[in-house]
Amino acid sequence: MGANTYPDQPILLVDDEEHALASFDIALKTHGITNTIRCPDGRRVPEIVADTEVEVILLDLIMPGISGQELLSQLNESHPEIPVIVITGVNEVETAVDCMRRGAFDYLVKPVKTDQMLPSVTRALEVRQLRRENSLLADRFFTNDLSHPEAFAGIITDHPKMQAVFQYCEAVAEGRQPVLITGETGVGKEEIAKALHRLSKRRGRFVTVNVAGLDDQLFTDTLFGHAKGAFTGADQARPGLVEKAKGGTLFLDEIGDLSPTSQVKLLRFLETREYYPLGSDQAKKTDARVLVATHKDPDQLRTEGALRNDLYYRLRTHHVHLPPLRERTEDIPLLLDHFLGEAAREFRKKKPVYHQEIIPLLKNYYFPGNIRELRAMVFDAMSGHRARLLRTETFIKAVQGKLGSPDQPRPAAPSYDTEWAQKLDRLPTLKAAAATLVEEALRRSGNNQRVAASLLGITPQALNQRLKRQ
Template sequence: MPESKNRFPLHPILIVDDEEEILRSFSIALRTGGITNILTCQDSRDVPYLLMEKDPAVILLDLGMPHMSGQELLQQIVEDFPHVPVIVITGNTEVEVAVECMKARAFDYMVKPVEKSRLISGVKRAIELNDLRKQVQILRETFAQRDLENPDAFSEIVTRNQVMLSLFRYAECIAPSPEPVLITGETGVGKELMARAIHKLSGRLGQLVAVNVAGVDDNVFSDTLFGHVKGAYTGAEAMRKGMVEQASGGTLLLDEIGDLSVASQVKLLRLLQENEYFPLGSDVAKISDARVIVTTNKDLGKLRESGDFRKDLYYRLSIHQIHIP
């Protein structure tokens, strides 16, 4: 039952199947999608122990296994560990079985053979659900407390304003999340300082890499963020890493996101949705594990209405939003 040492997601994806080849192929497929923290299990009797010891983020569960069936396990998991999403993956094509599993509160039901894209997208949705549940719980606990746990992280922002102190508590709460953060406010209110505090509190081992995207055209945006391979264009005499790669394991801060062109918005959306990007001149995707924080002094609501800012990108960016007065 090997466990990956990588850390996306923070807690492992537990794959339970009695066939070693299935465990291997699912593990490889997930890793190509940037999901690298994987735990496999061939004996269904070991699952209760692994749930207690490893606290998996998501479980991929086969139904047809010896010793203890997948349906028995599903019932036990939803009763004892209701916070863990379970994706049932089986060769059983009977509709009645699928209906029973969904009634038993399985997160999803997939029939083998499963397309790689379907597997990756399903697991990522389950990870997001689990993260959001945990964040809601942390928010409840944090706002029930009066004091900050790590006030030193905000030492560069001098204030006694109660609204700002509430924002500090919220920032402390969302800092460990891998989801994007949108920070808004007028010029000079401390948006970048807030972003740096969030990075400091996140526990990420990588660095914070800041990029001002105001007035940057699409080609420069792509080259700056994604880098290029040798020969990508005239003058590209050597490979160059982009800011996304430099922010690996850390945080990518995009300043003045309200000024980003629509063409560049499409590329940023892909990065956020798929956690992958293409360096200029390359047809091989690279995986990104950088957390994205964006800032702006623009009203993105008005920009959405005018069509100058994509609605789907705004939705992805505003999962966590901080407005600094």
């Protein structure tokens, strides 16, 4: 199979008329579907599908030796996963219904027009890939093992939520459909995109672009390039990022900020796999896989009209959501250790040890900037580090006034819900309420008084005095 062959497994064309086979083959190859097998004898089909994995079958209904209906029934019984598109010269409702009953994916009448056949084949290819991915997901449901854990080596985690994300990525990585990656700022969306690219086994490049702030012309020029003379200063033709991602992956970050006009162009590009460079009326084709990401809620973007409905549903074929760091606080020790090693190498210092009170301190922090914020925090601490033991004060200062429960996270600028007080039949005394808060702070901090004091917004000395009075 050549590097530019699509799809990975062939499409089987079955018709006893050689000119019909040639016509179907040319029409598909003209539109980028180049991996085909011609079969002029229907009796050979069982042998072919037994020896070769086939993506889709285009099957003529009326052939000598074996009828299309009989062959369709056999295929549906032995290979129900393969979509079969029936092609016939008989335009009868009863025949169409019978074919569908026997398991046909679609029914086309000769003479078949390209604009009828191509969408049918494209849909069949998508269904075939989705069936394959669903099968992989079903297998993953019964095991926690990853087939390619090395693809996720750059993502530091041991959390079950992230393991589930990895399993899903393995299942959908080799498909052609877009993948929508969501999650707050700093959770590692680009790292997941890179992992999907590695898992896809694509030989082309991983090309990334942040589309936030790009107007329509700049978006078109950046992605699709321009022809010579397309605008003032365009002295020569320039390829866009889509061409650079040929045979690889194109990652569009912050897709939620894309303008409405650019969304239309992106939608057409995803549906047809064709694009027009600025100033050109010649369409170009691509086989690049498209991954997109946003830190915004895509459902809210659609509801508010910021994201087109048709583009939203096109992008949501596969959806990967990454949890924020506050939902995977068990990973904080792993991440802290990793970033300390990274920072030590950059500052050419020995990797320090740290006081264990840092862990409950960080676990009670909301982390609006997620993993990226933790990394910045560690590098800041390491920049001024001199002794063997890493100073806790740097972390206390970074999170001061921003602490909260990881079970009930709140924004970095705290706002408290006071309705709980209205629901009490009797108010506790100030002394009892204070004692309860102190007890809860100690529980959340693992009985570390300095961290508990930070949770309560008081000094460790003040907390110590209060404990002595209780």
